[in-house]
Amino acid sequence: MKKIIFSSYLKLKSAPLAFMFALLFVAASCDTQDDVQPDSRALVSDNITAALKNNNWSAPGNSSAKERKPTFNTLLVALAKTGLTSTVAKEELTLFAPSDEAFAALGLYPNNIGNVPNLEQILLYHAVQGELYASDLSAGFVPTLNGAAVEVTLNGGVQVNGADVILADKRALNGVIHVIDEVLMPPTLNLVELALSFNPEFTILVAAVQKANLVNTLANDGPFTVFAPTNDAFVALLNELGFPNLDAVPDETLRDILLYHVVPGRIYSSDLSTGDVTAANEDTFYVNTSNLTITDANGREANLVPSLLNVQATNGVVHVIDRVILPELGN
Structure with a gap:
């Protein structure tokens, strides 16, 4: 605004003195008005x-x-x-x-x-x-x-x-x-502690993490996003695969399955978009945000539980799902 007014002043330098005083008054008024804008830098x-x-x-x-x-x-x-x-x-x-x-x-x-x-x-x-x-x-x-x-x-x-x-x-x-008007409290539990705090809904998940020797990784590393299957989801998986119990599942197979539920970084529901997601085992699964489903590498579908999304831990975030998803395991 100052440049425009100064340019006008040069063009009108032969104007009557009264007009120039008026012009300067406008310039001063504009400067003052700019200075009193709320929160002006x-x-x-x-x-x-x-x-x-x-x-x-x-x-x-x-x-x-x-x-x-x-x-x-x-x-x-x-x-x-x-x-x-x-x-x-x-x-x-x-x-x-x-x-x-x-x-x-x-x-x-x-x-x-x-x-x-x-x-x-x-x-x-x-x-x-x-x-x-x-x-x-x-x-x-x-x-x-x-x-x-x-x-x-x-x-x-x-x-x-x-x-x-x-x-x-x-x-x-x-x-x-x-x-x-309130003090915000951050999460205080790591991912493993958070799973234990859901006890007994995630006791099989915690047992699986222990059997696959992933406790230290999920407790201390990260951040990770974990798509966490419930106890019922694990029971259904064991029946589906013909295993009598969790101990019957080979450790390496179980580790691969669990890492398929882990994604590096913190991914909140508001960050998700429809498409493929690469898991920690380097396999991908497909997320559909329109109906909150996950489709695994074998075409099996799991549902994200809307009331249990974005549960935060000190080293990541958990989204609960109602089915164990499977990578390509072969036989």
Whole structure:
């Protein structure tokens, strides 16, 4: 806008003095108007940490009552105690910032926040690499610095793992802050521990993992996406293949079957698309997202269980299926 006005000024340099004063007044007015745009980058001088501390924001909702304005003392102390203050101040991040009220709902305050186990991982679960404004968010899963993902839903507003975003798009020099009304808790169990927590529905799966010597891999490596068959699915498989029990299945055959249910990386339901998926044993199976089915290498079909999708572990994600899928096993 300044360039356009300056060009006009050159063309009209012979205009009456009063007209030139008017032109300069318009230029000054335009500059002032640009400067007062909400959250303008030109006015952002605080990094994320400083922005949380200075908190020059309006109260949520229509009320301007001072007591409704969110504060972040507990979060700031938590960042300091975990050594993450510098990370949040320098990295380009999107931070889902729980207010003091959100921490207080869990009985957490500046004087006891340092006693929380896995505090660093909890805080990293609130941070996303890069800048994501409200207009960039869509329903689905967003990976965090913790490794696990948060689920974004849009239901009359923006929710993150069910927590409401009460103030959005608060800009900082190195990113953006969205204030939330709950503290987000990341997964704490690895894939094997998660399968055991479903006990007894997945006891045969866990026994199979032990027999195939995959416990260490699935507990400590990854991340992996596991399509996990239920106990009933394994019982049906043993009957289908004519084995009296799991012990009768050769270890290498069982290992190949299990690795056919494992895909490297975290693949959430919102990431799935219809087509072939390559498993950890290098065979492929076919996913149909329109009816939530998986077709294995032998043309056998399994159903994804809608209520048990996207169950997160520290090193991956689980989708429950109702049938054991089989790679090409030959005889």
